Amino acid sequence: MKNRWIALYVENQVGVLAKVSGLFSAKSYNLQSLTVGTTEDETVSRMTICVTSDDVTFEQIKKQLNTMIEVIKVIDLTNVPIHMKEILFAKVGRCTFEEKQEVFQIAEVFRVQVADIGKDSVLLECKLTERRNNELIALLKSKFKSVEVVRGGAVAIESISTSCR
Amino acid sequence: MDITGRKLFVKALHEEKVDTVFGYPGGMVIDLFDELYKETDINVVLPRHEQGLIHAAEGYAKATGKVGVCVVTSGPGATNLITGLADAHYDSIPLVCITGQVPLGLIGNDAFQEVDIVGMTRSVTKYGVTVRERKDLGKILKMAFHIASTGKPGPVVVDIPKDIQTEPGDSEYPSSVQIRGYKPVEGVHVGQLKKAYKLLKNARKPLILSGGGVNIAKAGAELEKFAEKMRIPVVTTVMGKGSISTSHPYYIGNSGLHGRYAANIAVSECDVLFSIGTRFNDRITGDLNEFAPKAQIVHIDIETASISRNVVVDVPVVADAKTALEKLLEWAEPLDTVEWMAEIAAWNKENPLQMRRDKGLSPQMIFEEINQQFEKPIVVTDVGQHQMWAAQYIDMDRSDLFITSGGLGTMGFGFPAAVGAKIGRPDQTVICVTGDGGFQMNMQEMATAVCQNAPVIVCIFNNYYLGMVRQMQQLFYGKRYSATCLRKRITCPEGCKGPGEQCPPYEPDFVKWAESYGVRGIRVTTAEEMTQAFEEAKKNQTSTVIEFMIATEEIVLPMVKGGNPMSKMILK
Numbered sequence: 001m002k003n004r005w006i007a008l009y010v011e012n013q014v015g016v017l018a019k020v021s022g023l024f025s026a027k028s029y030n031l032q033s034l035t036v037g038t039t040e041d042e043t044v045s046r047m048t049i050c051v052t053s054d055d056v057t058f059e060q061i062k063k064q065l066n067t068m069i070e071v072i073k074v075i076d077l078t079n080v081p082i083h084m085k086e087i088l089f090a091k092v093g094r095c096t097f098e099e100k101q102e103v104f105q106i107a108e109v110f111r112v113q114v115a116d117i118g119k120d121s122v123l124l125e126c127k128l129t130e131r132r133n134n135e136l137i138a139l140l141k142s143k144f145k146s147v148e149v150v151r152g153g154a155v156a157i158e159s160i161s162t163s164c165r
Numbered sequence: 166m167d168i169t170g171r172k173l174f175v176k177a178l179h180e181e182k183v184d185t186v187f188g189y190p191g192g193m194v195i196d197l198f199d200e201l202y203k204e205t206d207i208n209v210v211l212p213r214h215e216q217g218l219i220h221a222a223e224g225y226a227k228a229t230g231k232v233g234v235c236v237v238t239s240g241p242g243a244t245n246l247i248t249g250l251a252d253a254h255y256d257s258i259p260l261v262c263i264t265g266q267v268p269l270g271l272i273g274n275d276a277f278q279e280v281d282i283v284g285m286t287r288s289v290t291k292y293g294v295t296v297r298e299r300k301d302l303g304k305i306l307k308m309a310f311h312i313a314s315t316g317k318p319g320p321v322v323v324d325i326p327k328d329i330q331t332e333p334g335d336s337e338y339p340s341s342v343q344i345r346g347y348k349p350v351e352g353v354h355v356g357q358l359k360k361a362y363k364l365l366k367n368a369r370k371p372l373i374l375s376g377g378g379v380n381i382a383k384a385g386a387e388l389e390k391f392a393e394k395m396r397i398p399v400v401t402t403v404m405g406k407g408s409i410s411t412s413h414p415y416y417i418g419n420s421g422l423h424g425r426y427a428a429n430i431a432v433s434e435c436d437v438l439f440s441i442g443t444r445f446n447d448r449i450t451g452d453l454n455e456f457a458p459k460a461q462i463v464h465i466d467i468e469t470a471s472i473s474r475n476v477v478v479d480v481p482v483v484a485d486a487k488t489a490l491e492k493l494l495e496w497a498e499p500l501d502t503v504e505w506m507a508e509i510a511a512w513n514k515e516n517p518l519q520m521r522r523d524k525g526l527s528p529q530m531i532f533e534e535i536n537q538q539f540e541k542p543i544v545v546t547d548v549g550q551h552q553m554w555a556a557q558y559i560d561m562d563r564s565d566l567f568i569t570s571g572g573l574g575t576m577g578f579g580f581p582a583a584v585g586a587k588i589g590r591p592d593q594t595v596i597c598v599t600g601d602g603g604f605q606m607n608m609q610e611m612a613t614a615v616c617q618n619a620p621v622i623v624c625i626f627n628n629y630y631l632g633m634v635r636q637m638q639q640l641f642y643g644k645r646y647s648a649t650c651l652r653k654r655i656t657c658p659e660g661c662k663g664p665g666e667q668c669p670p671y672e673p674d675f676v677k678w679a680e681s682y683g684v685r686g687i688r689v690t691t692a693e694e695m696t697q698a699f700e701e702a703k704k705n706q707t708s709t710v711i712e713f714m715i716a717t718e719e720i721v722l723p724m725v726k727g728g729n730p731m732s733k734m735i736l737k
Contacts, residue, residue, distance in 0.1 A: 011346065014297070019287050026288050056477070063470035069292045069312060072346045 005077035008047040011070040033153035084156035088126040093146035167333040171200040177306040187222040191238020193265025196330040213609040217581040219249025224582030229589035235262040240278030251289040255572025259318035268328040291319030299334035316349025353484035361463040361480045368437035377404025378442015385563040387490035394497040400428040404571040407561035423553040426516035433732040441465045445475040455730035532558035542594040547579030547603035550632035553721045577606030587619040601627040620708045679710035
């Protein structure tokens with residue numbers, strides 16, 4: 001069992017998201033995250049999907065996605081060089097002055113932006129890999145009383161190969 | 166020139182050469198029906214329930230090879246289709262189902278008879294869409310027929326809001342359509358196929374497993390030739406029955422939970438299992454870890470997703486069964502399978518497929534009579550014990566038709582499907598084999614048979630029970646016949662463990678029931694009556710309902726208990 005990544009090109013139509021997400025619930029596939037947005041071609045949407053599965057199930061997931069009429073292309077990103085980022089906001093609340101200082105230090109180490117600040121709270125805006133975001137949340141939760149998190153799910157795109165530079 | 170949506174709908178039917186529509190009217194399709202009213206060359210069949218309607222369309226599609234077309238209204242009209250959609254999805258039957266929808270402006274308002282039918286049926290259809298703009302109607306209808314009938318066939322839902330039906334717009338119905346996400350498999354990867362052939366060539370105990378895909382691809386002739394040329398024995402799934410003649414010397418029988426002993430042992434003992442057009446459903450494999458334990462497996466299927474899903478295969482081949490078999494025939498050379506065939510024959514002798522004949526009517530006797538009396542009938546079954554007996558005992562030539570609900574196992578399928586088959590093939594004798602339970606689920610369709618002049622010979626196997634479930638209760642649940650006795654009344658004593666003289670009478674009286682429709686009803690309790698009944702049915706111009714009183718606690722054998730390996734069969 002490990003995390004795997006799929007880039008999925010689909011028709012930009014009503015119900016396609018429901019159909020794709022419905023597949024994961026109907027067949028008991030373990031969906032970690034799913035993001036969707038339009039592409040440079042407005043009739044096409046691109047999804048970035050992360051699933052946890054074994055090899056056999058992952059093959060089956062790709063095949064099942066391919067059988068859908070609305071799916072244009074399935075690209076397995078698991079073993080190719082990619083750029084992958086996830087947007088995340090974390091609001092640390094009920095902080096003392098010292099704790100706010102510590103949040104600033106953490107922000108510096110993780111290279112995330114401080115987007116806003118209040119009397120006893122700090123808002124972080126993070127654009128990291130999903131894994132790095134997980135680490136950051138774990139750290140914040142271990143240190144502070146109140147942490148509110150919203151995550152956007154990861155988006156990924158293939159790297160430009162060195163021969164094309 | 167602009168035309169209304171309803172006119173374009175009828176134009177699409179003409180362009181697709183649709184001459185039969187299974188329709189049930191309602192407020193949100195009244196415009197479509199008004200348009201159909203003017204058509205003299207489209208027969209609008211009015212069944213008595215939308216579930217019966219869609220099963221009739223399935224039977225029609227199976228019998229004719231054409232797309233079955235359903236038109237129903239929004240809300241309950243649409244939801245009543247769902248069981249049939251799931252059935253057609255499982256058994257790859259091409260259907261285009263038009264559902265009416267409330268006007269665009271009312272969608273989402275919980276309007277009268279509004280349901281999100283596309284959302285509800287997403288997981289049991291090949292494709293489903295609500296038409297949201299009049300300009301897309303022609304393209305969407307074309308897509309629907311194209312998707313339903315190509316590749317692995319299946320049901321498509323097109324939901325048309327009422328205002329789109331009456332809105333004027335483009336009159337064009339496209340002659341073809343390009344869908345970028347849908348490219349049905351046409352060719353075959355010759356390299357993979359060669360690998361598969363090589364495996365087969367070196368086999369000492371090769372076996373072909375032929376599934377429903379071979380029948381859908383109409384590749385029976387090629388399959389038979391291939392088996393003959395290479396001298397390889399063949400087993401079939403229930404859906405694959407008839408892909409090779411049942412009297413063929415290389416045919417062993419059905420494999421599966423109620424398969425023939427020799428067929429199941431052959432699957433367990435073969436060294437190469439050459440499977441075509443089957444998705445290795447659990448009814449075929451039993452315990453997956455012990456399925457074909459000694460074999461390398463070749464799997465030819467048109468759908469990539471069917472391959473290596475249930476059973477991990479050694480050589481996968483994505484192809485249409487017919488294309489693959491035609492190519493294989495170019496290479497085929499005979500193998501030495503004399504010893505292997507003798508081994509199989511010995512298993513068959515050890516445990517032949519046979520029912521007891523000591524008292525009364527046995528199901529086997531009834532099927533033997535059908536085999537003898539009828540030439541090339543279309544046999545349509547419902548679901549249950551009678552279905553398994555039919556799969557075991559009906560003789561089939563390649564060209565014959567065996568229509569049954571294999572994947573979903575839908576009780577209530579048989580009778581309406583038989584009526585649909587008869588409407589599509591009026592020249593053929595259609596025999597509906599059904600149980601007393603399943604028949605009662607859709608017996609209202611006798612009215613459709615009468616009104617459509619589509620006589621069917623209905624054989625009800627009446628044992629007073631929901632036999633297939635009762636059989637499991639009988640064998641594995643200490644004869645606690647919970648809710649499977651159809652005679653049981655509220656006044657019966659508790660803890661009843663089987664039939665006796667004190668049992669209340671059975672309702673309904675199928676003979677009287679048949680008479681109320683103006684068709685012939687015959688009750689049969691002996692072999693002589695059986696022969697006479699069939700002879701009379703052959704002469705009747707209307708439907709004949711023959712009720713066969715079979716032994717109440719008859720069971721289907723052999724039987725593999727769910728989860729057990731195929732080699733572990735209950736034989737007595």
